[in-house]
Each structure stands twice: as structure tokens, then as C-alpha cells.
Amino acid sequence: VVEIGLPEHSLVTTCAYCGVGCSFKAEMRGEELIRMVPYKDGKANRGHSCVKGRFALGYATHKDRILKPMIRDHYLQPWQEVSYEEAIAFAAAKLRGIQAKYGRGSIGAISSSRCTNEEVYLVQKMVRAGFGNNNIDTCARVCHSPTGYGLSTTYGTSAGTQDFDSVEDSDVILVIGANPTDGHPVFASRMKKRLRQGARLIVIDPRRIDLVKTPHVEADYHLPLRPGTNVAMLTALAHVVVTEGLMDEAFVRERCDWAEFQDWATFVSDPARSPEAVESVTGVPAMDVRAAARLYATGGNGAIYYGLGVTEHSQGSTSVMAIANLAMATGNIGRRGVGVNPLRGQNNVQGSCDMGSFPHELPGYRHISRDEVRETFESLWGVKLDEEPGLRIPNMFDAAVEGTFKGLYVQGEDILQSDPDTKHVSAGLAALECLIVQDLFLNETANYATVFLPGSTFLEKDGTFTNAERRINRVRRVMSPKNGYADWEVTQLLAHALGMDMHYSHPSEIMAEVAATTPSFAGVSYPLLEEKGSVQWPCNEAHPEGTPIMHIGAFMRGKGKFVITEYVATDERTGPRFPLLLTTGRILSQYNVGAQTRRTANVAWHEEDLLEIHPHDAEMRGIRERDWVKLDSRAGSTSLRAKITDRVAPGVVYTTFHHPATQANVITTDFSDWATNCPEYKVTAVQISPSNGP
Ligand code: SF4
Numbered sequence: 001v002v003e004i005g006l007p008e009h010s011l012v013t014t015c016a017y018c019g020v021g022c023s024f025k026a027e028m029r030g031e032e033l034i035r036m037v038p039y040k041d042g043k044a045n046r047g048h049s050c051v052k053g054r055f056a057l058g059y060a061t062h063k064d065r066i067l068k069p070m071i072r073d074h075y076l077q078p079w080q081e082v083s084y085e086e087a088i089a090f091a092a093a094k095l096r097g098i099q100a101k102y103g104r105g106s107i108g109a110i111s112s113s114r115c116t117n118e119e120v121y122l123v124q125k126m127v128r129a130g131f132g133n134n135n136i137d138t139c140a141r142v143c144h145s146p147t148g149y150g151l152s153t154t155y156g157t158s159a160g161t162q163d164f165d166s167v168e169d170s171d172v173i174l175v176i177g178a179n180p181t182d183g184h185p186v187f188a189s190r191m192k193k194r195l196r197q198g199a200r201l202i203v204i205d206p207r208r209i210d211l212v213k214t215p216h217v218e219a220d221y222h223l224p225l226r227p228g229t230n231v232a233m234l235t236a237l238a239h240v241v242v243t244e245g246l247m248d249e250a251f252v253r254e255r256c257d258w259a260e261f262q263d264w265a266t267f268v269s270d271p272a273r274s275p276e277a278v279e280s281v282t283g284v285p286a287m288d289v290r291a292a293a294r295l296y297a298t299g300g301n302g303a304i305y306y307g308l309g310v311t312e313h314s315q316g317s318t319s320v321m322a323i324a325n326l327a328m329a330t331g332n333i334g335r336r337g338v339g340v341n342p343l344r345g346q347n348n349v350q351g352s353c354d355m356g357s358f359p360h361e362l363p364g365y366r367h368i369s370r371d372e373v374r375e376t377f378e379s380l381w382g383v384k385l386d387e388e389p390g391l392r393i394p395n396m397f398d399a400a401v402e403g404t405f406k407g408l409y410v411q412g413e414d415i416l417q418s419d420p421d422t423k424h425v426s427a428g429l430a431a432l433e434c435l436i437v438q439d440l441f442l443n444e445t446a447n448y449a450t451v452f453l454p455g456s457t458f459l460e461k462d463g464t465f466t467n468a469e470r471r472i473n474r475v476r477r478v479m480s481p482k483n484g485y486a487d488w489e490v491t492q493l494l495a496h497a498l499g500m501d502m503h504y505s506h507p508s509e510i511m512a513e514v515a516a517t518t519p520s521f522a523g524v525s526y527p528l529l530e531e532k533g534s535v536q537w538p539c540n541e542a543h544p545e546g547t548p549i550m551h552i553g554a555f556m557r558g559k560g561k562f563v564i565t566e567y568v569a570t571d572e573r574t575g576p577r578f579p580l581l582l583t584t585g586r587i588l589s590q591y592n593v594g595a596q597t598r599r600t601a602n603v604a605w606h607e608e609d610l611l612e613i614h615p616h617d618a619e620m621r622g623i624r625e626r627d628w629v630k631l632d633s634r635a636g637s638t639s640l641r642a643k644i645t646d647r648v649a650p651g652v653v654y655t656t657f658h659h660p661a662t663q664a665n666v667i668t669t670d671f672s673d674w675a676t677n678c679p680e681y682k683v684t685a686v687q688i689s690p691s692n693g694p
Pocket residue numbers: 015016017018019020021022045049050051052053054184185186187
């Protein structure tokens with residue numbers, strides 16, 4: 001029993017881990033956080049939580065936190081501790097010097113889905129109005145950028161269609177490329193509750209995830225497809241829906257572009273796209289695909305939930321559009337219980353995209369080339385904005401290696417660990433003249449930094465996060481920033497030093513500016529959030545209470561758009577040298593590259609990443625449980641301990657990537673989504689062999 005004493009006060013805030021966005025009461029004694037109590041009135045979690053949000057807070061006070069700014073002239077030199085004033089002046093002089101020498105477009109920034117909406121908004125504002133270019137990108141580039149492209153193309157807005165409550169009315173739940181039990185545990189519980197009440201379940205995943213068979217829940221169909229074949233699978237499902245007459249024709253005629261639908265229906269009806277024809281591609285028996293398609297189309301309210309197993313592919317955007325097609329064809333859009341729902345990995349992926357942190361879009365997903373949109377911001381910010389889209393993250397690394405991109409500000413991201421093709425990323429970072437890293441810890445990226453600005457945790461700042469159901473939740477400052485400033489204040493200091501007129505005294509003023517410039521946020525304000533607890537965008541004159549379910553009556557773009565989704569095999573091929581396919585995922589107790597959770601007691605539940613290998617593949621190579629295994633790909637090598645399991649199919653291996661020693665991105669390829677450059681993390685051809693250790 002641990003004596004924790006009584007709290008003196010508490011504040012409601014929002015978990016900073018996954019995109020469920022659970023609300024917690026942070027119970028405090030003075031400046032000490034005693035415990036996090038799941039908040040019963042939290043609309044996303046209704047009093048529930050998982051082991052991350054409740055217990056994984058130790059990183060906030062961990063000894064590894066860097067609390068003083070540091071500078072150096074070159075990344076190979078030792079750090080020198082300085083004041084914020086010196087560090088900011090040093091950084092601003094470097095950035096302006098680089099621009100004077102190499103041009104306006106030679107610097108840029110990367111914002112983080114871990115930061116608040118207000119912080120992300122400020123970073124993109126500083127880039128557009130202060131740097132004078134659009135070289136702003138977000139870590140959502142490497143996870144859900146295909147969701148943005150796919151759903152805005154088909155439905156007209158870059159967001160999931162439903163609130164979490166909607167699952168209570170679902171009759172059929174289709175989960176593809178997501179593992180909610182580990183990745184989105186609190187929502188997974190709500191999903192399982194509905195399944196225990198009798199909803200039917202289809203799981204499309206190369207791995208037998210927990211949902212496939214767990215106490216009192218068993219999937220009706222598990223389609224264990226080969227990694228990289230989502231589009232073939234989704235198009236085969238659509239083939240069955242169309243050729244067996246299972247569409248909701250009335251819905252399609254009324255709500256969608258009929259001519260585009262007819263073209264699409266002709267395309268998917270081609271026998272070459274039938275489940276039988278693609279069986280050798282997907283590896284899934286055609287009869288199972290047919291049965292699953294019939295269940296989704298005729299089983300009542302059908303809801304689709306998907307994750308990074310859909311987006312992180314060379315056809316990530318195509319897969320998202322294939323999902324959107326399927327939902328439209330069956331009329332599963334625009335009411336409770338149905339819909340298309342991306343499960344966002346990070347706490348504020350939705351928000352960071354909403355706030356205009358892509359190089360081609362201003363806040364509210366409006367293209368930078370639209371004169372009237374630029375004029376809104378130009379008149380408010382008092383600058384002329386560049387109408388050309390800026391560099392995406394991978395293009396920044398390319399340009400750095402080529403010598404045309406020289407300065408980068410990275411807020412709250414360890415890009416060296418989290419981006420693919422580590423060798424190329426490090427070459428790009430090493431070629432920069434000024435890399436400013438703002439983070440809690442001296443992360444891997446900071447090895448190449450010349451300026452380090454200490455970051456603040458979510459406990460130390462006010463702001464908002466937007467979760468996977470578009471719910472804007474308040475983040476409340478429960479303790480003073482240990483480093484002296486919240487992240488948004490540091491960005492503002494840098495903007496000042498660059499000569500910008502930026503004078504916010506509280507994040508509520510930043511949100512007021514978002515509301516004044518962004519139609520889908522027009523009704524959002526801190527007083528409204530105080531009153532309602534949270535609100536889902538669009539929230540404006542037409543939807544003053546927010547919008548739990550989108551596309552009721554009409555799609556945001558007017559008519560729903562069917563898009564032809566031709567399956568194109570990834571260029572990452574297996575062969576005699578690399579006969580297996582590696583795919584990756586997360587585990588419940590850990591979070592992404594583990595920078596935070598590894599600095600908490602949660603690490604006891606997962607001390608190392610393991611490589612899951614099917615018994616047949618292991619036996620062929622003489623690999624036994626917990627043996628060290630060398631993993632080779634065309635890009636590189638790493639070593640992991642083996643876990644022998646039939647959760648993965650023969651020919652597929654799987655690992656998590658929570659520990660730096662795993663070096664998962666040393667072996668991933670540089671292939672990426674054709675539309676958005678989202679990396680193809682989920683498919684890497686590999687060979688495995690017994691080894692003596694790392
Ligand atoms: Fe935090 Fe996600 Fe767990 Fe909720 S489910 S407590 S948001 S990590």
C-alpha cells in the first residue's frame with residue numbers, strides 16, 4: 001500500500017497520449033501531482049482510462065528532463081547552458097543569417113501532434129508570417145496524412161465521421177489496420193461492450209489481434225491479408241457489394257455523384273477484382289471475403305474503424321478512399337452507428353492537422369493558393385503570404401542533403417527516431433546549419449541540434465487537444481512549467497526575436513484568433529468549453545452545439561465522390577534474399593518511440609520489443625523462443641529477441657518500436673504514399689537469422 005495523502009485541489013485536464021482524449025481529474029497537493037483520476041463526466045471516456053493515462057506520468061518529473069536552454073555553433077561541439085534570452089537571440093540570428101545567405105525558403109519548421117492546438121497554430125503562423133514561406137509540416141505527415149487526403153477528396157472534410165457514442169448503435173463493426181485494444185484501449189472497451197451485446201465483427205489485419213478472440217468477443221470473420229494488399233481487399237469487398245446487388249442504391253442516388261458511382265461500379269465489378277481473382281494477392285480465402293462483404297452490407301448499421309495499418313502504405317490514400325467508397329455504396333454514412341472512423345494514434349493528430357500545419361493548407365484545410373483564404377490571414381497578420389505550398393518533411397531532408405535547406409525548428413518530435421530511413425534523416429540533419437529542438441529530453445534528433453529549448457509537459461500548460469472524434473478538450477495547467485515557459489510562450493519569444501508582432505497573454509486568445517479565421521471553429525471559445533466541457537467541430541452558427549455526426553443529409557463537399565481505387569503492388573517485394581514481410585504496431589503500456597512511457601513505471605510491463613515469428617518460419621531457421629534474431633532488410637539491419645507465436649501468419653513477422661535499441665526505422669524503406677508521402681512503415685521485406693545479440 002502506498003500512502004499518497006489527500007489532495008488539496010484538482011483540475012480537469014486531458015490525457016496527452018492517444019487520440020481517444022480521455023479526461024482526468026489531476027489531483028494535486030501544492031505543485032505535486034498525487035494521482036490522475038478518470039473523470040466520470042469526460043465525454044470521450046466516461047470515467048474510464050488505461051494504464052498510460054492513469055499511471056504513465058513519471059516522465060514529467062524525470063531526472064532526464066532538460067530545464068535550461070543550450071546552444072552550440074556545431075552539433076559536434078559540447079553544449080553551453082544559456083538563458084532563454086540568449087538562446088532565442090542566438091536561434092533568431094542563425095535563422096535570419098541563413099535566409100540572408102540561402103534565401104527565404106531555406107528554413108522551416110515541424111510541429112507536433114503532441115502539442116496543443118494553440119501551440120501548433122503559433123508555429124505555423126510563425127513560419128508563414130515570420131519565415132515568409134510555407135515550409136511547415138507536422139508529424140501527422142508520417143501517420144494520418146492519407147486520412148486527410150482520402151476523406152477530404154471523397155467526403156469533403158479531413159476527419160472521422162462519428163462520435164465515439166455512435167458505436168452503441170452499430171450492428172456490424174469492421175476494424176481494418178488497427179489494434180484498438182493496445183492503441184486505443186478506452187474506446188476498445190466501448191467497442192467490446194457493443195460486441196458483447198451482439199454486434200457482429202469483421203477484422204482485417206495481417207495479425208490475429210486481441211479483438212479477433214478475447215473473452216466474450218469473437219470476430220465473425222478475420223481476414224489475415226498479406227501486408228500491403230489493403231486496396232485489393234477493399235476493392236474485392238466492393239466487388240461483392242456491387243455484383244451481388246447489396247448496395248444502398250437510394251442512398252447513392254440521393255447523396256452521391258451518380259455518374260462517378262457508375263464508373264466506380266463498372267470498375268469494381270470487373271471479375272479481375274473479385275475475391276477469387278485476388279486471393280493469391282491477399283492470401284485470404286475468397287469465400288471469407290464474400291461472407292464478410294455480405295455481413296457488412298446487409299447486417300444493419302455498419303461502422304468502419306481503421307488505423308495506421310491502412311494509412312502507412314504506398315497506397316495509404318487509396319485505401320482510405322476505398323473505405324469511403326465502401327461506406328457510401330452501402331449507405332453507411334450520416335447517422336449514428338455507421339461511418340468511417342480513423343483511430344488517431346497521437347493525442348492531437350486531428351488538431352494539428354486542423355490548425356494548418358501542412359505546407360499546402362491554412363487552418364481549416366483551406367489550400368494556400370486560394371486568394372480569399374490568404375487574404376483573411378494577410379489582413380489579420382499584416383503580411384503578404386506566399387501562395388506556393390512549402391516543403392513536406394521528407395522533402396526537407398532531401399533539400400538539406402542537397403544543400404538548399406539549412407535551418408529547422410522542431411517542436412515536440414524526435415524525427416530521427418520516428419521518421420523512416422534513418423540514414424537519410426541523419427544525413428539531412430547533419431547538413432543543417434541550425435537545428436532548433438524544443439523537447440522535454442535530449443532526444444536522438446537533438447544529437448544534431450545547435451539550439452535546445454526545453455519543452456513543457458501537458459501538465460504545465462493551458463490549451464486544447466482535439467481527439468479522434470473531433471472533440472476539442474481543454475488541457476489545464478495543473479503545475480508551473482518546470483522549465484519556466486509553456487511551449488507556446490517559447491515559440492512566441494522566438495517569433496518576437498524574428499521581428500514579429502505577437503503578443504498573446506493566454507492560449508484562449510490564440511483560440512479566439514482560430515475562431516475568427518476558421519469557419520469550422522467559428523463558435524469555439526474557452527468560455528464555451530468551460531460551459532460544455534468539450535465540443536466537436538464543426539462548431540459555428542450552423543452548429544452552435546458542435547457536430548457529433550457529420551454528413552447528415554449531405555456531404556460536406558455536397559455530393560459524395562466515388563474514386564477509382566486501382567490496386568498497385570508496393571515496390572517493396574519479397575524474394576529469395578528477403579522472403580518475409582515485417583509489419584509493426586504498439587503495445588498497451590507503451591507509447592510510440594517510448595520517450596515518455598519508458599521514463600515511467602510502465603516500462604516494467606514491456607522492457608524490450610520482441611519480434612513475433614510464426615512457428616513454421618522459426619523452426620525452418622532454428623530459432624527458439626527469446627533467441628536473438630538478426631533482422632535484415634534492403635535498408636539496414638537490427639537485432640531483436642524472438643517471440644514464437646501463431647498470431648502472425650507464416651511469411652509475416654511483427655514487432656513494436658517502443659525502445660530505441662530496436663531501431664525499427666533503420667530497416668524500413670523510403671517508399672511512401674503516392675499522394676501524401678506518408679511513409680510505408682507497415683511493409684518491409686526482411687530476412688531473419690539466429691544471432692548472438694545486438
Ligand atoms: Fe490516454 Fe488513450 Fe489511455 Fe485514454 S485510452 S487514458 S487517451 S492513452
